[in-house]
Amino acid sequence: MTATASLTGELALAAEQVAALVHGQDPLGVAYSGGVDSAVLLALAARSLGTGRVCAIIGVSPSLPRSELDSALAVSAGLGVRTVTLSTHEGDRPEYRANGPDRCFHCKYELFERISADLVQREGLAAIAYGENADDARRTDRPGARAAAHFSVLRPLADAGVGKALVRRLAHALALPNADKPAAPCLASRIPHFAEVTPEKLGQVERAEQALRELGFRDLRIRHHGEVARIELPPHEIGRAVTPPLRDLVRNVVRANGFQFVAVDLAGIQSGAFTLPLVSVR
Structure with missing residues (x-):
């Protein structure tokens, strides 16, 4: 895999738009799950800012299967991007355990709050981004987006109009090993x-x-x-x-x-x- 693969046409335009949205936001932390969306964002950010100016951040808790963590670490290592694992404790939050339709809000709030408290200053991060794509941004069952907005987390794929189909095409063009990986919700x-x-x-x-x-x-x-x-x-x-x-x-x-x-x-x-x-x- 390579973040420097040659892109043409619609793929090159999408990469340029994402690059414009993260320009000047380095060092950039990418909230990274190992799914194809966050992997494409990580690859495009590394391509634009340089691998040394991007940090992948994985929240680790009982809701993340060990197999998913291992796969995520392999992809970020292949990109040459430093990866930080961060223990999250959403299970300590009564609202999360209660499992209402806003459960994802409390999970993402825990993640972004811990990133802000534990990593932003220590790593000298200028901004945090996550891999919401344009299709997910239009869905009504994604309350985690509200938590991201609360912490001013960037969403370059969504703001560049990059939907799921284009994400998959970019993943193939960038030779990401998870290009065809099925969605893996927590x-x-x-x-x-x-x-x-x-x-x-x-x-x-x-x-x-x-x-x-x-x-x-x-x-x-x-x-x-x-x-x-x-x-x-x-x-x-x-x-x-x-x-x-x-x-x-x-x-x-x-x-x-x-x-x-x-x-x-x-x-x-x-x-x-x-x-x-x-x-x-x-």
Whole structure:
């Protein structure tokens, strides 16, 4: 991978617009999850400001799977950007544990507050940015954006009009290894709103999802409904999951992680399924 890859046409224009938005904002800290959005922002910032003038910041807590952390560290190392891990304690916040539709606000508030308190002065950072893209900026189920605005966190991709499809194209052009990585929302998103978020539930989901990945499923969610694990898969994977002999393996590895019942949702993967019905304007 390289942040200095040659870009042309629409990709070059997008990179120039992002560069203009971060110009003079160095050293820049990028709140970085290892997902494709924040990885593209990190690569473009390093390309514009120089790898030594950009710092990747990863918030580490029970809501981040270890596999996601390892993948994120590998991508930032490949870009030659220094990475700082920061322990966050959103689980200590009653509002986060209560798991209302504003849970992401409290999680992001914890992250940006800790960055401001622990890193900005120590690292001499001029600004913080995060990887919200233009499509997500238009969604109503992204309360974390309010926390970013409260701390004046920059959102160069969104302000440059870079949506998800363009993010993917940029990731390929920059040869990022996570260019095709499926979206990986935090583990707390697997718990229905108003059911308490606990480390035990997050650990259950993480272990069960990892077990399914080891069976060959790449894009998935396990929604935690108490004794019931509701598995969401891309529609083309559902048949495989419910056909013997794999069906019994799926059931057994999920039950081994503390669930009594295992269901496969015929609707497939549903982004924002818990939050959208509660925040959509009727």
